[in-house]
Amino acid sequence: MKKPIQGPGLDETSILADARKIIAPQIEDRSRRSFLLRGLTLGGVAMLSGCNLTDNDSVETALSSMSRFNDRVQGWLFNPNALAPTYPASMITRPFPFNAFYGIDEAPSVEADSYRLEVTGLVADKRSWRLEELRAMAQTEQITRHICVEGWSAIGRWGGVRFSDFLRRIGADTDARYVGFKCADDYYTSIDMATALHAQTLLALTYDGAVLPREYGFPMKLRMPTKLGYKNPKHIQAIFVSNTYSGGYWEDQGYNWFGGS
């Protein structure tokens, strides 16, 4: 899919410089991480059994399988009828923080007129959606707490289409396991069907009563007060229903997949 991203005077050198800026801290982080893991393997193994060292892959594997186990526990804990608390408008966090894996200036600009939401996978109706069509559906609103995996939280006001309405409208197989998202900022993630059908899961088209601004995910984001921030994709371009696990941008690097709150 071609991304309608507009940028001011792009040239090779500035793109390269930007790419280096983005990648460098990740490389540093990853190597620091493996160094520490190796250190801990040493200590941990010595402490537990006093026998030979194992490679740090086994620690990573053990931690990943614990994370998968926690996915299952969270799926089991998830109460489809439990609603996240809602708040009065006076408690909205202003300004609502911008947060992404890139700076606010790099947030993609999506062209409203040419925008089409792609729908694929286990759905009866695979035609693409225009923004006006989504705006013509029944709209709902919520003032809820957004909790970031980093620990901070902020209260915001989102409006849009209840996602379960949308899934039924496109004839999605609601017995399927996953709903996945691909975004204009190259972000991607996937969620469990139970959360997709939750009453507070919104295909958000507005923020605080106005059209969802670019920095918060124009033209739409998935808003789920039952999940952590990184599970709420912005600038959604494609939605797919599937029984195949497809992970996510952060999830593939080690964040917990279910990411529930």
Add this chain to the structure above:
Amino acid sequence: MSQQPTVSTHPRWLRLTHWLNALAVLVMVTSGWRIYNASPLYDFSFPASITLGGWLGGALQWHFAVMWLLAFNGLIYLLVNLFSGRLSRRFFPLSPKGVGHDLLAAFRGKLGHADLRQYNQVQRLAYLFVMLDIALLVVSGLVLWKSVQFPLLRELLGGYETARHVHFIAMALLLGFVAVHLVMVALVPKTLVAMLFGHKEPL
């Protein structure tokens, strides 16, 4: 000559749960610091070199893996204590007066540890405190992990943001306990031997 009956002051289940708890606390605290650093609640960060996980995602993996050890090991410890009668036998009676008396004696250097069967009242208070403190860490941790799924706990702790402070302060208090605990162990090293290899006293 008949052998004198003895009693184990540090039975195997106690030693096992103690060291598993120590390991769990070490991992939870150091990974917790790394998570804290991602969005510091107060005006400081922890030096990255003393944290565990390398980055936020790694720290979260450690934290959410070892939380099961902390919670279930702690639960087993509490249940065995409760149903064996050890809790009421070794931690009670407890009174402010008794604590004051023993504390004063300790500062005068007149509080003996000859009999490992007996906890003095300061010890009783400290150990009961750390049990409650870890319970509070688990409960506030549950609120941070699943604030929507545990609405009652969330409201009890005053909401998500308050639970962050509670979780942090309970961690700091736990560290305070550990510091005093380690000093006491250094002063009375035979308790470390007892906790490692067991210890028997005449009945």
